[in-house]
Amino acid sequence: xxxxxxxxxxxxxxxxxxxxxxxxxAKALMRSGLDVFTHRHYPSRIRGxxxxxxxxxxxxxxxxxGDGYNFLLALGDSFARNPKEGSVYGNEEIKxxxxxxxxxxxxxxxxxxSGLLDASEIENFDERVEENNWHVYDLxxxxxxxxxxxxxxxxxxxxxxTCALADIELEWIEELMTxxxxxxxxxxxxxxxxxxxxxxxxxxxxxxxDVKVPxxxxxxxQVLLSGSDSIAYGSIDEGCRFIAGYPMTPWTEVFTILCQNxxxxxxxxxxxxxxxAAAALAIGASHAGAKAMSxxxxxxxxLMSEPLGLAEMTETPVVLIEAMRAGPCTGMPTKPEQGDLExxxxxxxxxxxxxxFAPGTVEEAYVQTRRAFQIAYEYQIPTIILYDQKxxxxxxxxxxxxxxEEPNPSLGSTLTEAELAEAPHDExxxxxxxxxxxxxxxxxxxxxxxxxxxxxATGNEHTPEGHIEESPENRVAQMDRREQKLxxxxxxxxxQDETHQTYNGPEDATYGLMTFGSxxGTVEEAxxxxxxxxxxxxxxxxxxxxxxxxxxxxxxIESVDEVLVVEMNASAQFRGLxxxxxxxxxxxxxxxxxxNGNPFEPLDIVEGFTAKIVDxxxxxxxxxxxxxxxxx
Amino acid sequence: MSAFSAIGExxxxxxNDYTPELEPQATWCPGCGDFGVLKALKGAAQELGKSxxxxxxxxxxxxxxxLNSYFDSYGFHTIHGRSLPVARxxxxxxxxxxxxxxxxDGDGYGIGGNHFMHTARENHDMTYIVFNNExxxxxxxxxxxxxxxxxxxxxxxxxxAKEPLRPLSLSLTSGASYIARTAAVNPNQAKEIIKEAxxxxxxxxxxxxTQCPTWNKDAKQYVPYIDVNDSDDYExxxxxxxxxxxxxxETEEALHEGKxxxxxxxxxxDRPSYGQEKRAIGxxxxxxxxxxxxxxxxxWERSADxxxxxxx
Numbered sequence: 001x002x003x004x005x006x007x008x009x010x011x012x013x014x015x016x017x018x019x020x021x022x023x024x025x026a027k028a029l030m031r032s033g034l035d036v037f038t039h040r041h042y043p044s045r046i047r048g049x050x051x052x053x054x055x056x057x058x059x060x061x062x063x064x065x066g067d068g069y070n071f072l073l074a075l076g077d078s079f080a081r082n083p084k085e086g087s088v089y090g091n092e093e094i095k096x097x098x099x100x101x102x103x104x105x106x107x108x109x110x111x112x113x114s115g116l117l118d119a120s121e122i123e124n125f126d127e128r129v130e131e132n133n134w135h136v137y138d139l140x141x142x143x144x145x146x147x148x149x150x151x152x153x154x155x156x157x158x159x160x161x162t163c164a165l166a167d168i169e170l171e172w173i174e175e176l177m178t179x180x181x182x183x184x185x186x187x188x189x190x191x192x193x194x195x196x197x198x199x200x201x202x203x204x205x206x207x208x209x210d211v212k213v214p215x216x217x218x219x220x221x222q223v224l225l226s227g228s229d230s231i232a233y234g235s236i237d238e239g240c241r242f243i244a245g246y247p248m249t250p251w252t253e254v255f256t257i258l259c260q261n262x263x264x265x266x267x268x269x270x271x272x273x274x275x276x277a278a279a280a281l282a283i284g285a286s287h288a289g290a291k292a293m294s295x296x297x298x299x300x301x302x303l304m305s306e307p308l309g310l311a312e313m314t315e316t317p318v319v320l321i322e323a324m325r326a327g328p329c330t331g332m333p334t335k336p337e338q339g340d341l342e343x344x345x346x347x348x349x350x351x352x353x354x355x356x357f358a359p360g361t362v363e364e365a366y367v368q369t370r371r372a373f374q375i376a377y378e379y380q381i382p383t384i385i386l387y388d389q390k391x392x393x394x395x396x397x398x399x400x401x402x403x404x405e406e407p408n409p410s411l412g413s414t415l416t417e418a419e420l421a422e423a424p425h426d427e428x429x430x431x432x433x434x435x436x437x438x439x440x441x442x443x444x445x446x447x448x449x450x451x452x453x454x455x456x457a458t459g460n461e462h463t464p465e466g467h468i469e470e471s472p473e474n475r476v477a478q479m480d481r482r483e484q485k486l487x488x489x490x491x492x493x494x495x496q497d498e499t500h501q502t503y504n505g506p507e508d509a510t511y512g513l514m515t516f517g518s519x520x521g522t523v524e525e526a527x528x529x530x531x532x533x534x535x536x537x538x539x540x541x542x543x544x545x546x547x548x549x550x551x552x553x554x555x556x557i558e559s560v561d562e563v564l565v566v567e568m569n570a571s572a573q574f575r576g577l578x579x580x581x582x583x584x585x586x587x588x589x590x591x592x593x594x595x596n597g598n599p600f601e602p603l604d605i606v607e608g609f610t611a612k613i614v615d616x617x618x619x620x621x622x623x624x625x626x627x628x629x630x631x632x
Numbered sequence: 633m634s635a636f637s638a639i640g641e642x643x644x645x646x647x648n649d650y651t652p653e654l655e656p657q658a659t660w661c662p663g664c665g666d667f668g669v670l671k672a673l674k675g676a677a678q679e680l681g682k683s684x685x686x687x688x689x690x691x692x693x694x695x696x697x698x699l700n701s702y703f704d705s706y707g708f709h710t711i712h713g714r715s716l717p718v719a720r721x722x723x724x725x726x727x728x729x730x731x732x733x734x735x736x737d738g739d740g741y742g743i744g745g746n747h748f749m750h751t752a753r754e755n756h757d758m759t760y761i762v763f764n765n766e767x768x769x770x771x772x773x774x775x776x777x778x779x780x781x782x783x784x785x786x787x788x789x790x791x792x793a794k795e796p797l798r799p800l801s802l803s804l805t806s807g808a809s810y811i812a813r814t815a816a817v818n819p820n821q822a823k824e825i826i827k828e829a830x831x832x833x834x835x836x837x838x839x840x841x842t843q844c845p846t847w848n849k850d851a852k853q854y855v856p857y858i859d860v861n862d863s864d865d866y867e868x869x870x871x872x873x874x875x876x877x878x879x880x881x882e883t884e885e886a887l888h889e890g891k892x893x894x895x896x897x898x899x900x901x902d903r904p905s906y907g908q909e910k911r912a913i914g915x916x917x918x919x920x921x922x923x924x925x926x927x928x929x930x931x932w933e934r935s936a937d938x939x940x941x942x943x944x
Contacts, residue, residue: 031944221944222944223940223943223944224943224944225943229939229943232935233935233939234935236933236934236935236938237934237935239925239932241921241924242721242724242725242921244717244721261938261939262915263914263915264938265933265938266917266919266921266924267917267921268724268725268910268915268916268917268921269915270721270724272717272750273746273747273749273750274746276714276717276747277714277717277746277747277750278717280710280714280717280718280721280747281717281718281720281721282721283718283721284690284708284717284718284719284720284721284722284725285721285722285724285725285921286725287708287718287722288688288721288722288723288725288726288729288922289725289726289921289922289925290725290726290921290922290925291925292721292725306711306714307711307714309711310710310711310714314708400936400940400943400944403935403936403940404936405934405936406934407932407933407934409924409925409930409932410925411925414925416635416926417635417636417637426653426654427653427654428651428652428653428654428704430652430654430704447635447636447726447922448636448685448686448687448688448706448722448726448729449635449636449638449639449685449686449706449726449728449729449922450635450636450637450638450685451636451637451638451641451685452685453685453706454684454685454704454705454706454707455706455707456700456701456707456708456709457707457708457709458700458707458708458709459693459709459710459711460709465654466707467654467655467701468701468709
């Protein structure tokens with residue numbers, strides 16, 4: 001990290017408003033001209049349990065949560081459980097303070113709510129404070145909040161105190177609170193904000209430490225949003241007006257955004273009995289002439305396996321999104337992982353085909369969701385957006401102009417009644433929906449209710465007319481045609497002006513880092529740090545999982561001596577995919593893996609790189625582990 | 633102007649209009665009850681003046697799924713048990729289309745049972761025909777959810793230890809607003825019931841007894857049948873849930889004692905369909921969604937205009 005940044009962590013309990021307070025704080029810092037990036041850590045629990053949000057703010061662009069942090073606001077956990085020793089969750093009351101010390105930088109600042117937290121319960125607290133030169137402010141935020149309003153407003157008191165100590169102008173916060181809060185609670189909140197600010201400035205030397213907010217400015221207007229926002233907005237801009245789903249963390253975020261907004265724009269949102277139904281509804285709606293989507297996380301997506309095959313076989317366009325979380329099985333529902341890559345690529349029986357994009361950033365999530373709809377409807381194939389809890393939940397600022405795009409409601413390769421009148425039909429007047437000899441393998445479709453368009457869609461192998469048939473000649477012709485679509489899509493993607501793959505670092509670098517999906521920003525920051533340290537490294541973030549961008553990746557691997565493949569899973573799935581697709585380079589690729597429930601920080605990668613590539617050491621621990629290249 | 637001019641065309645059709653020339657003869661076994669469904673469906677569609685191109689027939693997997701090959705309309709032969717979720721979404725997206733779903737008792741009451749309950753509960757405006765032959769036919773005669781207790785098959789060599797599922801009662805409890813049972817041996821009643829079901833504004837469930845002469849030889853041929861609406865021996869009010877529930881329970885038990893009771897068991901004309909409910913609360917557009925994609929003058933909303941302010 002550079003010195004010129006603030007990484008503020010607000011810690012407390014689930015249900016205490018940590019998320020909304022931090023969101024406002026992040027937006028205030030963005031409005032003040034800074035680039036921001038947030039990271040959420042929370043348990044699978046409604047009330048209580050250790051949770052925190054980190055906000056990294058810098059005058060320079062930020063692509064990850066950064067390494068550690070330098071400012072802690074530890075609030076109480078209103079719903080903490082305090083059992084006797086030995087229970088699995090331990091004494092939760094002190095966790096907002098005790099659980100957050102390990103990653104706090106030397107010279108960092110701690111504010112804790114002395115109304116709810118007692119630092120003497122933490123072993124060696126004073127020694128650690130001294131050792132690390134931390135600046136501790138024990139403020140009775142609870143009493144202050146109680147006095148002027150209600151106890152829950154202690155978040156606001158904490159923000160006021162933060163502003164005083166980090167030199168943040170209160171007006172940024174006031175403005176946001178005024179926008180977000182109803183009048184009844186606005187008044188006491190504003191009062192508490194000021195009171196806390198003044199209390200700190202009067203009673204303490206706020207310049208005793210040097211953790212201050214940097215100054216910055218933006219060249220153009222910025223918006224603060226998450227990957228989930230981007231995926232939802234990309235869908236809307238592609239004319240998607242039908243969604244079916246079943247709640248599951250973390251996919252629920254996209255589902256919720258669309259459920260809340262579809263009524264207003266004449267869309268239809270359906271929460272249904274299970275994910276089999278959800279995917280089948282999306283297919284039914286698409287078949288009947290709507291742009292439709294569904295989605296889930298790993299376990300729910302598993303239920304979509306068979307409908308996915310139905311969409312492939314009947315060539316019904318559909319977009320599915322898969323928000324990965326730590327597995328196997330229920331795993332760790334609120335923790336990020338990239339362990340569903342192979343699941344999404346290979347699930348469903350037979351030689352089934354689909355398109356899979358794994359966007360790396362909030363901006364890419366918007367662009368690639370739009371592309372997913374275009375491919376799905378143009379080539380009549382299921383297209384999957386593969387992301388994770390990290391990308392879905394992290395907020396970052398993006399230029400507003402990214403979203404200043406025209407809508408595209410096109411149904412792709414779909415005929416009108418006038419076009420159907422000219423199209424081939426069988427002797428009984430059925431439209432030849434699945435013709436063999438067509439450009440790119442795409443045979444245009446019709447929609448029920450259209451005159452001259454009737455046909456049978458079936459999951460069985462079928463003739464050009466849609467009749468079920470098992471002759472070898474027809475089988476091979478239809479299989480080859482469906483395969484042809486994949487090749488056409490690969491060519492289409494390769495011919496675009498802008499590739500979905502993202503490069504960072506000097507082109508002539510000696511070493512390479514490769515990753516996919518949401519780890520991209522962190523890898524890029526690691527590359528910058530390594531180059532600053534004198535190493536010659538570049539990175540490739542791959543988004544196109546299927547069809548795989550063979551030429552681009554080969555070229556990258558060929559251009560360096562060795563590649564470290566970075567991914568958040570335990571079985572090196574992306575490296576495996578790369579070797580399978582390219583059929584070589586086994587001796588050149590080694591892996592850096594993390595699967596402990598926390599995303600990579602840039603330093604994890606820097607350390608991994610120097611240990612493995614530079615010093616050729618083995619390194620394994622709970623944080624990260626190496627999988628050596630096949631030639632080792 | 634509608635992009636779907638086959639909808640509500642209102643012209644007269646011949647039964648042959650629903651017969652595909654490539655597969656004019658169904659390949660079900662001789663004597664199969666499925667022929668009765670096909671005939672009744674053609675008769676109902678013809679008498680209601682439904683164009684093959686304003687109808688979407690969705691099916692599951694099994695002998696019943698082949699209905700799509702022998703009935704000429706828009707068709708979607710889906711996967712085992714999933715005809716209902718495909719069908720109901722099609723109805724929501726393109727509500728002018730006449731949607732009919734069909735499947736067997738394994739398909740609808742077994743693997744797709746969850747969808748059956750929820751589609752009935754939501755009361756989608758569609759017809760659901762279950763070919764109930766009390767056995768798995770296409771996979772060669774295994775015990776099905778409606779097979780009677782004690783039914784012996786290759787997979788239940790000592791006879792099924794399970795009570796059969798009660799399709800009519802389940803349908804009522806789940807929320808269907810039109811529930812009938814008919815039998816393949818009763819073509820006129822079957823046709824009339826399918827017509828009523830198609831015209832009913834809500835989820836109309838028909839438990840259609842289709843004898844399987846190949847794998848369920850022990851089972852009754854579903855004759856003689858009794859129409860409970862016509863017979864003086866049965867008095868109940870099909871518009872009253874409790875009365876209907878009693879009649880259904882009696883009917884389900886009677887079947888395994890060799891008595892085939894058929895007819896309309898429950899009819900609720902007042903309950904709004906799911907589409908009407910959704911429109912009433914502003915969660916579904918007044919104009920069919922599918923039309924919008926063909927309307928060049930429609931001004932599509934942009935996320936930049938809708939949402940960006942709150943992110944600034």
